[in-house]
Amino acid sequence: MRAMVIDKYGKVPMRLAEMPAPEMEDYEVLAEIHAASINPIDFKIRDGKVKLLLKYKMPLILGNDFSGVVVKAGAKVTRFQVGDEIYARPRKSKIGTFAEYIAVHEDDIALKPKNLTFEEAASIPLVGLTTYQAFADILQLEKGQKILIQAGAGGVGTFAIQLAKVMGATVATTASIAGTDLVKSLGADEIINYKTEKFEDMLKSYDAVFDTLGGESLEKSFDILKDGGKIVSVSGLPNARFAKEYGSGFFKTLLFSLATKKLTALEKKHNVQYTFLFMEPSGEQLRILANYIETGKIKPVIDKVFPFGDAQKAMEYAESGRAKGKIILKIK
Numbered sequence: 275m276r277a278m279v280i281d282k283y284g285k286v287p288m289r290l291a292e293m294p295a296p297e298m299e300d301y302e303v304l305a306e307i308h309a310a311s312i313n314p315i316d317f318k319i320r321d322g323k324v325k326l327l328l329k330y331k332m333p334l335i336l337g338n339d340f341s342g343v344v345v346k347a348g349a350k351v352t353r354f355q356v357g358d359e360i361y362a363r364p365r366k367s368k369i370g371t372f373a374e375y376i377a378v379h380e381d382d383i384a385l386k387p388k389n390l391t392f393e394e395a396a397s398i399p400l401v402g403l404t405t406y407q408a409f410a411d412i413l414q415l416e417k418g419q420k421i422l423i424q425a426g427a428g429g430v431g432t433f434a435i436q437l438a439k440v441m442g443a444t445v446a447t448t449a450s451i452a453g454t455d456l457v458k459s460l461g462a463d464e465i466i467n468y469k470t471e472k473f474e475d476m477l478k479s480y481d482a483v484f485d486t487l488g489g490e491s492l493e494k495s496f497d498i499l500k501d502g503g504k505i506v507s508v509s510g511l512p513n514a515r516f517a518k519e520y521g522s523g524f525f526k527t528l529l530f531s532l533a534t535k536k537l538t539a540l541e542k543k544h545n546v547q548y549t550f551l552f553m554e555p556s557g558e559q560l561r562i563l564a565n566y567i568e569t570g571k572i573k574p575v576i577d578k579v580f581p582f583g584d585a586q587k588a589m590e591y592a593e594s595g596r597a598k599g600k601i602i603l604k605i606k
């Protein structure tokens with residue numbers, strides 16, 4: 275099958291390769307991929323930036339979510355059959371959606387929302403699950419609460435604004451002029467132009483922050499929270515609590531603990547909770563998201579669809595960090 279691969283870590287372009295078709299295990303289905311989305315994790319993996327958390331063998335097919343059709347079901351698969359239209363974020367040990375086929379565990383899959391095209395459906399799994407896990411599992415966001423969503427115009431942000439509104443929250447978000455109309459159309463209540471305004475001077479007594487930026491923005495987020503507030507970050511540093519839950523050994527846990535000393539001090543100073551989230555695959559949660567989508571509560575937001583042959587161009591566009599919504603590869 276055709277696939278986009280890397281042969282080693284580093285800023286080297288992906289190459290189009292002929293790879294063996296994936297081997298399927300009993301609890302897996304073989305899916306023909308119709309579309310995949312590009313996520314920053316793809317170039318972070320390529321660059322070797324997440325080696326402490328994820329280890330891969332080379333050559334590696336990149337790509338972390340997709341939509342497609344089941345063409346074969348393993349002997350122990352009970353919930354899917356040949357012909358089902360599905361979408362998924364495969365488990366982290368079995369990525370590789372920039373390809374014509376993939377074997378995926380049935381627990382990681384859900385039926386594709388019926389009202390979406392394959393390209394639209396491929397835009398959802400990774401950002402949708404990330405946001406759902408941040409809001410429902412960690413923040414336990416409630417009606418009437420106030421949340422700041424950083425980078426509202428991005429792949430994660432465009433989904434997050436919509437889910438926060440579905441959950442009844444009041445949403446402030448940061449965007450440049452180029453993203454303002456988009457975030458407004460998605461329901462953002464307050465829009466902060468991050469190029470000319472400082473969110474930390476404009477917001478106070480917030481219940482929650484969804485941080486997609488890390489660094490200084492994350493540190494400043496502590497200032498806008500009320501006592502007992504919560505921050506969930508997908509771009510900050512993993513702390514010792516995360517490392518323990520993730521099963522990192524003693525040295526990695528110590529490393530993360532030292533690297534996040536400042537965040538731990540800020541947690542104490544402001545009496546708020548900081549959680550680093552590394553999203554997990556979940557077919558069950560994708561079924562919940564499909565329901566929001568089929569009832570029209572959440573819509574896919576797509577910046578651009580690239581043909582498979584232009585996968586490297588699509589990756590470069592994603593790396594520019596300027597996308598408004600999601601970048602999609604059309605594979606079939």
Ligand SMILES: NC(=O)c1ccc[n+]([C@@H]2O[C@H](COP(=O)([O-])OP(=O)(O)OC[C@H]3O[C@@H](n4cnc5c(N)ncnc54)[C@H](OP(=O)(O)O)[C@@H]3O)[C@@H](O)[C@H]2O)c1
Pocket residue numbers: 313314315318400401404424425426427428429430431448449450451452453468486487507508509551552553592595596597598599
């Ligand atoms: N830990 C996890 O499990 C997990 C899961 C998903 C994503 N992530 C991480 O979350 C981050 C965001 O992902 P994404 O897919 O949303 O990225 P993305 O789509 O590439 O984000 C691009 C958007 O960010 C906006 N932006 C850039 N700098 C900004 C700033 N300083 N303030 C406000 N907006 C800014 C840009 O707006 P303008 O062009 O208008 O400036 C653009 O619309 C990435 O670092 C990704 O790795 C982590």
